[in-house]
Amino acid sequence: MKAQQPYGSPQTLGRRVSFWLIAVAVALYLSYIAGTSPPF
Numbered sequence: 001m002k003a004q005q006p007y008g009s010p011q012t013l014g015r016r017v018s019f020w021l022i023a024v025a026v027a028l029y030l031s032y033i034a035g036t037s038p039p040f
Helices: 010-036
Strands: none
């Protein structure tokens, strides 16, 4: 199954998008922890 996409294969694009989503989620989570200063 070959998709006609000039900017790259869908596998690479999906991997990049998932990586950026995880990176943003981790950054938001760390900023949330640093901003709220949990009791533990």
